Amino acid sequence: METVASKPTTLPRAITGPLNIERSMQMLEAARKLIPGVTQSMMKRPEMFALGEFPVYLAGGQGALVDDVDGNQYLDMICGLAANTLGHNHPAVVGAIQSHLAKGVLHSLPTEVEISATLALVEIIPNAEMARFFKTGADATSAAVRLSRHITGREHIITVGYNGWHDHFQFDTPGVPKAVADNTTRMPLFTPPDEPALLAKIAELGDKLACVLLSVPYNRVLSREFVQEVRAACTANGTLFILDEVVTGFRLALGGAQEFFGVDADMVCLSKGIAAGMPLSAIAGPERHLRRLDELQVSTTFGGEVLSLAVCEAVIGVYRETDYVARIAELGRRLRAGVNAAAEAAGAPLRIYGYDPIPLFLMAKDPAEHVKLMQPFQAAMARRGVLLRRDVNFICGAHTEEQIDFVIAAVADALRELQQKGVFSS
The missing domain is CATH 3.40.640.10 (Type I PLP-dependent aspartate aminotransferase-like (Major domain))
Structure with a gap:
């Protein structure tokens, strides 16, 4: 059976120095004047992340990587709020759209x-x-x-x-x-x-x-x-x-x-x-x-609408003909084991729970305390080139073992930084 992740493994470009999101913040100010709630989904509002220390606007993506409007690159664990099961710009999606587009939408x-x-x-x-x-x-x-x-x-x-x-x-x-x-x-x-x-x-x-x-x-x-x-x-x-x-x-x-x-x-x-x-x-x-x-x-x-239906048929073919389901579960288990071990070693309250391909990051059982601890963690992860939601995240078919290990290493480093800053006590 063909593996679903067939492209070479790629890691995000290193972010040096403080995270520059100047263009994101300018666009945010413009959006506040035009769009109720800033964007179309509550789950994408900047308040759901570390506002001021986390990108607000993305420019594009390929596979499991995305670029923001300021030129920073990240490994994407949000995956379009679970919609991007195969990653960004997958050949099956692009091919289905191209083959039908000329006939009308x-x-x-x-x-x-x-x-x-x-x-x-x-x-x-x-x-x-x-x-x-x-x-x-x-x-x-x-x-x-x-x-x-x-x-x-x-x-x-x-x-x-x-x-x-x-x-x-x-x-x-x-x-x-x-x-x-x-x-x-x-x-x-x-x-x-x-x-x-x-x-x-x-x-x-x-x-x-x-x-x-x-x-x-x-x-x-x-x-x-x-x-x-x-x-x-x-x-x-x-x-x-x-x-x-x-x-x-x-x-x-x-x-x-x-x-x-x-x-x-x-x-x-x-x-x-x-x-x-x-x-x-x-x-x-x-x-x-x-x-x-x-x-x-x-x-x-x-x-x-033709394009979405054509893509539906095409991606179901990918799900059936590749190791997609087994692979995202395996990568999810790898992420859980690595993150939980890193958190335990750092004396941090962070743990991953839930289903293998749908990892839930939890800092505290109390919702307010969880958000209080997750926001600086999200900011620290963004500076290390990883985009995370503050609770449920997702494994997609474009993720690779090397990228999951990159996330685990970023978690370990971010938790050490937060511990040194006194965000949580070991």
Whole structure:
């Protein structure tokens, strides 16, 4: 089997002296006057990083490396918030776009790639016979909620984890009618004691519950037995079990969380890795459920956009024909072992938790303390040529062993610096 990382290993150019982000900060000031929240995703806002000591704007990327607008180069562990599963500018992505671009991007009637991309998707997703495409993860999860309410004739839903920004998920934020909260229960799964609480809530809601929409937590690995218990509880209730695989899809296993946990969901919601960074999402599942979308007003002009669908088909081919899934897991284990050993040696509270290809960096259990410690750590890592989020990061198919070892060495050096500065005590 071909390895997914076929290009020569490359490390970022060394950053000498203080990190120069002058152009980034100038662009930030311009954006504050024009764009509410500065950018399009909350997770990319400069406040999510070490503001003033971390780049704000990127100019481009190749493989696992990115360049900022000031000419600094970094090893990217953010990976487009998990979307860049194969790295930046992968040949399969570029080739699919180039081969279709001259024919047009959006057509007035359906195109053949809608069929071929759907076929590629249902061939690798367990229990899937049909699928519908959208553009964002929240599109897919919202369609799944509407479909589950239609199928069951019930209104209440349970959401676990982040499932999108739409009203029925973010019912407690400004601008959402209070009545929306009456039909939604949000449940955590951060610790093992949360598990029986979720099962009890499913039983309590009984025939009022349309669906449980589960996005797995990233701070620990759920057991197969528990996920199967949730599946069984939903079945006993006549409730639909939906896996939100916007992040975990195409990472935990070729068939995603269903394959990883050995469970069949009634529907899965996919995005991010479905097209390796191109804007695309989908819901997939058995025909008996998906067919009933015909009865609903669920429609989007851009769901049939050709380039994203062509890329979807192409990258699924890469996932199937290379060692991509095994490789990102192996590199994730390498990163976890190296970082945790370096942190222990430095007397630092940092540890990596979670799924192998989705490493979660944790400094403290208290959220405020974690952010307080992570911000100087992010700044120190950026000065060493590594871009990190302050919690969940990602391994992509373009990462190499040498690059993972580079991150581990940077972590060790950064922690020594922070210890000397008294950021944490050993």
